[in-house]
Amino acid sequence: MVVRLYILLFLLVASTCSHAQRFIRLQLRHTWGNIPIEATNTPVNKAQFYIHNFSISQLGKTLLYFPQPQLFNALSDSPFATTFLITDTAEIDIAFTIGLPDSVLQNGIGEGVLDPLNGMFWTWQTGYVFVKCEASVHQQKYSYHIGGMAPSPDARRTFTAQLKLPAGAQNIQWVVNWEQLFTPSQNNPIPVTCHAPGPLAMLLADRFLQAHSFVIL
Amino acid sequence: MWKLVFLGICAVLAVCVLALHSWVWAWAKSPNGGVPAYPATWPKPLYNFQANPPTSAGIALGKKLFYDGLLSADGYTSCASCHQQFAAFSTYDHPLSHGVNNQFSLRNAPGLFNLAWHTNYHLDGGITHLDAQPLAPITATNEMGETLENVIQKLQNHPVYPALFQKAFGTSKVSTRLFTKAISQFLVTLVSANSKYDRVMAGTDTFNLPQRLGYELFMAKGCAGCHTPPLFTNFAFENIGLPIDSTLNDYGRMRVTQNPQDSLRFKVPSLRNVQLTMPYTHDGRFSSIDQVLQHYNSGVVAHASTSPQLRKGISLTKFQMGQIKAFLYTLTDTAFVKNKVFADAVVEKPGMQHHP
Numbered sequence: 001m002v003v004r005l006y007i008l009l010f011l012l013v014a015s016t017c018s019h020a021q022r023f024i025r026l027q028l029r030h031t032w033g034n035i036p037i038e039a040t041n042t043p044v045n046k047a048q049f050y051i052h053n054f055s056i057s058q059l060g061k062t063l064l065y066f067p068q069p070q071l072f073n074a075l076s077d078s079p080f081a082t083t084f085l086i087t088d089t090a091e092i093d094i095a096f097t098i099g100l101p102d103s104v105l106q107n108g109i110g111e112g113v114l115d116p117l118n119g120m121f122w123t124w125q126t127g128y129v130f131v132k133c134e135a136s137v138h139q140q141k142y143s144y145h146i147g148g149m150a151p152s153p154d155a156r157r158t159f160t161a162q163l164k165l166p167a168g169a170q171n172i173q174w175v176v177n178w179e180q181l182f183t184p185s186q187n188n189p190i191p192v193t194c195h196a197p198g199p200l201a202m203l204l205a206d207r208f209l210q211a212h213s214f215v216i217l
Numbered sequence: 218m219w220k221l222v223f224l225g226i227c228a229v230l231a232v233c234v235l236a237l238h239s240w241v242w243a244w245a246k247s248p249n250g251g252v253p254a255y256p257a258t259w260p261k262p263l264y265n266f267q268a269n270p271p272t273s274a275g276i277a278l279g280k281k282l283f284y285d286g287l288l289s290a291d292g293y294t295s296c297a298s299c300h301q302q303f304a305a306f307s308t309y310d311h312p313l314s315h316g317v318n319n320q321f322s323l324r325n326a327p328g329l330f331n332l333a334w335h336t337n338y339h340l341d342g343g344i345t346h347l348d349a350q351p352l353a354p355i356t357a358t359n360e361m362g363e364t365l366e367n368v369i370q371k372l373q374n375h376p377v378y379p380a381l382f383q384k385a386f387g388t389s390k391v392s393t394r395l396f397t398k399a400i401s402q403f404l405v406t407l408v409s410a411n412s413k414y415d416r417v418m419a420g421t422d423t424f425n426l427p428q429r430l431g432y433e434l435f436m437a438k439g440c441a442g443c444h445t446p447p448l449f450t451n452f453a454f455e456n457i458g459l460p461i462d463s464t465l466n467d468y469g470r471m472r473v474t475q476n477p478q479d480s481l482r483f484k485v486p487s488l489r490n491v492q493l494t495m496p497y498t499h500d501g502r503f504s505s506i507d508q509v510l511q512h513y514n515s516g517v518v519a520h521a522s523t524s525p526q527l528r529k530g531i532s533l534t535k536f537q538m539g540q541i542k543a544f545l546y547t548l549t550d551t552a553f554v555k556n557k558v559f560a561d562a563v564v565e566k567p568g569m570q571h572h573p
Contacts, residue, residue, distance in 0.1 A: 107268035108348035
């Protein structure tokens with residue numbers, strides 16, 4: 001898929017020749033607050049999440065699109081990176097959905113990123129954990145398995161952002177700050193465990209949405 | 218003389234054609250084939266046969282897995298230990314089923330048949346695909362207590378299984394996807410459609426008087442609104458006014474939807490083979506059909522989510538209960554529970570635990 005995208009990009013470059021074109025590199029980074037998650041002093045033992053329908057567009061034109069599910073493991077994956085071509089100076093629109101599409105179980109149990117062996121499948125009830133995070137903070141062990149889709153309350157969340165890329169900018173970082181999950185709001189203290197779809201999963205899904213940001217380097 | 222013989226043959230043929238006509242088994246032909254036979258008067262099954270077309274090798278593998286204790290932590294607790302064929306694949310005479318380490322399941326094990334017509338499984342509908350069903354008992358600590366990693370490793374290292382996967386799926390590499398597909402291929406063959414009721418509807422048999430009166434009552438008293446023929450369930454979730462069991466605290470459908478309106482709602486069970494699936498209801502609290510009917514008559518405890526048609530109960534005289542019961546017994550499919558095709562090849566393993 002990625003290879004195909006590169007070929008596509010190459011063809012695009014070869015066929016269109018205007019001066020506003022430039023390549024932008026997008027890289028995913030996981031952090032705990034300001035420190036990289038791989039650092040030894042972060043309290044996270046497990047951190048992975050699914051997305052699908054990742055797209056970057058400009059003026060309604062698609063520059064990058066991954067419809068299929070992706071699983072990102074903050075602690076074991078090699079850092080995810082990709083490149084896309086922009087042809088205009090206008091803002092770019094970034095969108096993706098945290099969680100999995102409705103069709104995910106249409107054909108039975110999935111393989112690859114959808115294999116239950118990834119530890120992202122509930123077995124007592126059908127469905128995937130969309131975001132899994134286990135951490136020891138302040139001598140307390142937290143365990144979050146966040147997910148749920150119909151007939152359970154839907155814990156998928158769609159992220160959207162607009163970015164204005166200044167001239168010369170070549171790198172964007174997609175930052176996932178896992179500490180955000182453990183940031184209590186006034187009325188909602190931090191739960192210790194969440195292992196099922198429901199109101200708690202909905203709350204944590206909202207918090208995890210807040211964990212994402214895009215930074216221009 | 219010849220004329221007579223000819224007429225005789227014609228008569229026999231005519232009867233055969235009539236019988237066939239009224240009892241046509243649609244051998245539904247999908248491009249991939251393999252959809253099990255079912256009566257032509259039934260709705261179409263909902264299982265995605267395109268994604269998992271049953272083959273004889275796949276069904277045989279699924280059946281072997283269903284009867285194999287290897288899928289459990291103790292090596293004995295197979296699917297079949299809780300789903301017994303003679304009880305239409307329910308756990309006979311146990312309110313709750315036994316899992317590994319002498320633990321009990323949360324719910325009464327339902328019979329397994331006509332599963333290709335369901336869109337969700339478990340009494341709360343929490344399982345939304347038949348292929349995902351085996352993962353629940355396998356990994357439940359109070360049922361088979363095993364991990365998926367171990368199951369796959371045990372199957373992969375087994376002297377026989379890799380070859381069976383090769384035969385069924387063209388690869389000897391065992392995966393969650395494939396072993397669950399094999400189990401589904403076996404489960405969808407469990408079609409129960411040959412009870413006396415079916416024969417009566419097909420015109421090849423007749424109800425006796427109590428059975429007929431029971432059938433009429435079943436239709437007239439609104440039972441069929443939920444236990445809808447021909448599958449004898451409408452697959453809805455309903456609260457029939459059973460008070461909560463305060464040790465199990467099972468709120469049914471609400472566990473899945475988190476919606477208070479679904480509190481104490483459970484999936485309407487099929488009443489096919491109901492004579493064999495005792496005890497009854499989600500926690501097996503009733504040991505006889507009489508007790509269930511008594512509940513409908515006078516035991517309903519209305520609650521906000523109780524089905525409107527049951528709030529005041531369904532009044533039934535002793536006579537009527539007897540007639541309904543006589544009708545319900547016509548839903549027993551003896552050919553199904555005795556069908557050797559569904560039975561384990563090995564009758565009993567040495568050292569097999571017997572439950573009291």
